[in-house]
Amino acid sequence: MSLQFAILTALAERQSTGIELTRRFDRSFGYFWTATHQQIYRELDRLSSCGWVEATTPPDRPGRGQPKRFAITTDGISALQDWLHGIDEPAPVRESIAIRLRAAAVVGDIAGVRAAVTRHLEVHEQNLATYRDIDARDFSVPETETDILRHLVLKQGLRSEQMWADWCREVLSTLDRLPPRSNPPE
Amino acid sequence: MSLQFAILTALAERQSTGIELTRRFDRSFGYFWTATHQQIYRELDRLSSCGWVEATTPPDRPGRGQPKRFAITTDGISALQDWLHGIDEPAPVRESIAIRLRAAAVVGDIAGVRAAVTRHLEVHEQNLATYRDIDARDFSVPETETDILRHLVLKQGLRSEQMWADWCREVLSTLDRLPPRSNPPE
DNA sequence: TTGCCCATGTAATTTGTTACATGATTTT
DNA sequence: AAAATCATGTAACAAATTACATGGGCAA
Numbered sequence: 001m002s003l004q005f006a007i008l009t010a011l012a013e014r015q016s017t018g019i020e021l022t023r024r025f026d027r028s029f030g031y032f033w034t035a036t037h038q039q040i041y042r043e044l045d046r047l048s049s050c051g052w053v054e055a056t057t058p059p060d061r062p063g064r065g066q067p068k069r070f071a072i073t074t075d076g077i078s079a080l081q082d083w084l085h086g087i088d089e090p091a092p093v094r095e096s097i098a099i100r101l102r103a104a105a106v107v108g109d110i111a112g113v114r115a116a117v118t119r120h121l122e123v124h125e126q127n128l129a130t131y132r133d134i135d136a137r138d139f140s141v142p143e144t145e146t147d148i149l150r151h152l153v154l155k156q157g158l159r160s161e162q163m164w165a166d167w168c169r170e171v172l173s174t175l176d177r178l179p180p181r182s183n184p185p186e
Numbered sequence: 187m188s189l190q191f192a193i194l195t196a197l198a199e200r201q202s203t204g205i206e207l208t209r210r211f212d213r214s215f216g217y218f219w220t221a222t223h224q225q226i227y228r229e230l231d232r233l234s235s236c237g238w239v240e241a242t243t244p245p246d247r248p249g250r251g252q253p254k255r256f257a258i259t260t261d262g263i264s265a266l267q268d269w270l271h272g273i274d275e276p277a278p279v280r281e282s283i284a285i286r287l288r289a290a291a292v293v294g295d296i297a298g299v300r301a302a303v304t305r306h307l308e309v310h311e312q313n314l315a316t317y318r319d320i321d322a323r324d325f326s327v328p329e330t331e332t333d334i335l336r337h338l339v340l341k342q343g344l345r346s347e348q349m350w351a352d353w354c355r356e357v358l359s360t361l362d363r364l365p366p367r368s369n370p371p372e
Numbered sequence: 373t374t375g376c377c378c379a380t381g382t383a384a385t386t387t388g389t390t391a392c393a394t395g396a397t398t399t400t
Numbered sequence: 401a402a403a404a405t406c407a408t409g410t411a412a413c414a415a416a417t418t419a420c421a422t423g424g425g426c427a428a
Contacts, residue, residue: 001387002282009289019407032284039388041409066396067407077293084289087302088282090309090350092416096188096274098218098339103195103270105335107263116273123276145364149291152360153284156353163349164276167342174338178331187415205379225416227381252424253379278388 004043004052006033008072008080011053015071018044031131031157044070052076101171110178117175121168128161190229190238192219194258194266197239201257204230217317217343230256238262287357296364303361307354314347 010016010024021044022037029035035043047053053076056069072080097113097120104113131154139151196202196210207230208223215221221229233239239262242255258266283299283306290299317340325337 002280002285003387005282005289006285009285009292012289012292017407018409022407030279032279032281032288034278034280036389037407038390038409041407045409080289081293081295081298084286084293084295085298085301086286087305090306091280091282092220093216093218093343093346094188094220094277095218095342096191096277098342099188099192099195100270100272101335101339102218103191103198103266105332105339106195106198107267107270108332109267109270110331110335112267112271115271119273120276145296146291146294148360148364149287149296152353152357153287153291155356156281156284157279159349159353160279163345167338167345170341171338174334178334189415203379204381208379222417223379224381224418227379231381 002033003035003039004047005080005083006035007040007043007047008052008076011070011072012077012080015069017067017069019067021070028134031127032153047076052079110175114172114175117168117171121165121172124161124164124168128158128165131158131161188219189221189225190233191266191269192221193226193229193233194238194262197256197258198263198266201255203253203255205253207256214320217313218339233262238265296361300358300361303354303357307351307358310347310350310354314344314351317344317347 006025006029007021010021010029016024018037018041021040022035025033025035025040044053044055048055048070052073053070054073056071057066097116100113100116104110135151135154135158139147139154143151192211192215193207196207196215202210204223204227207226208221211219211221211226230239230241234241234256238259239256240259242257243252283302286299286302290296321337321340321344325333325340329337
């Protein structure tokens with residue numbers, strides 16, 4: 001499981017409360033790993049149990065609505081260092097948009113997928129704009145070693161969004177060039 | 187859930203037994219949707235229950251080791267047509283290789299991720315070669331409408347593998363240009 | 373007739389998603 | 401003090417992964 005190491009990495013960069021972590025996963029971590037606050041709290045709990053992170057409860061009153069500050073322990077850092085040397089296969093591909101296209105091909109409905117592809121294009125263009133902002137803001141100056149690695153991660157996100165946007169445009173312009181016909185052939 | 191529609195699409199293209207479906211998901215469907223045989227059998231069961239696919243048991247003896255032939259029903263085709271018009275958001279990103287890189291950045295171990303990236307490059311180059319073969323074999327001649335849509339799906343796979351291979355090479359050559367030092371700074 | 377592979381499945385576990393609950397703080 | 405919001409959770413569910421089980425056919 002990688003989520004726990006994503007959290008360890010985040011905490012190694014900066015200690016945080018649960019909600020801060022959640023926001024960081026929506027922002028700068030979101031371009032390579034997504035997680036909801038429910039996942040994050042559950043995982044923080046597990047990581048505390050095995051001593052890889054330590055929670056600082058505010059001394060006055062512990063309880064439900066009270067922010068806890070989480071920090072990585074030295075054990076956690078070792079665990080992260082060990083994991084980092086591991087190898088895994090590329091993530092299995094699951095693109096529902098591609099199923100829709102291929103389904104459209106087989107039932108002969110070439111117009112039915114247009115809206116879905118348009119929506120994808122919209123999202124990927126938005127992401128691309130966001131990542132370019134981050135790129136300009138955080139990585140425009142000569143870089144430290146740490147920044148060079150972090151920049152490489154962002155570049156993957158940039159490449160990916162660019163690829164998707166390009167492909168969506170290719171799909172749309174190809175659909176435009178086909179004879180308009182939204183019903184299956186007889 | 188998209189797996190059921192992936193299966194419906196596959197069966198709409200050609201009726202199959204469970205094991206044949208599994209092999210098709212390893213091959214031509216694998217570049218946009220992956221599934222194991224366990225998932226496929228379970229889903230075929232559900233799809234039979236709601237009447238979207240129909241199983242033909244060999245008449246002689248029904249039983250466990252006997253191949254069943256599955257085909258999509260007219261209800262299944264309607265369901266597929268309806269679903270095809272839907273819209274969903276791009277799949278959430280989860281790239282463990284990126285976590286490893288970012289973890290390497292924070293613990294200062296720039297050499298530790300090299301093997302993982304090298305492995306990724308290997309796989310993506312292999313996939314790229316496979317997809318190019320499919321491209322040349324199945325899509326080199328003037329296309330029917332159906333083929334044009336199916337070709338677009340393959341092109342997404344090609345773009346994706348190309349993107350990953352390019353990025354892996356960028357990472358490796360960047361790592362090469364950094365001063366060799368495999369331990370965290372003090 | 374034993375061992376192996378093929379095809380179909382079951383079961384347990386893990387991971388991710390969706391909906392909701394609780395206590396504290398801030399705003400009106 | 402009521403309402404909204406923030407922070408931390410719980411619970412139920414769905415999907416995917418991993419390991420294993422069963423029956424049939426075939427080959428040594």
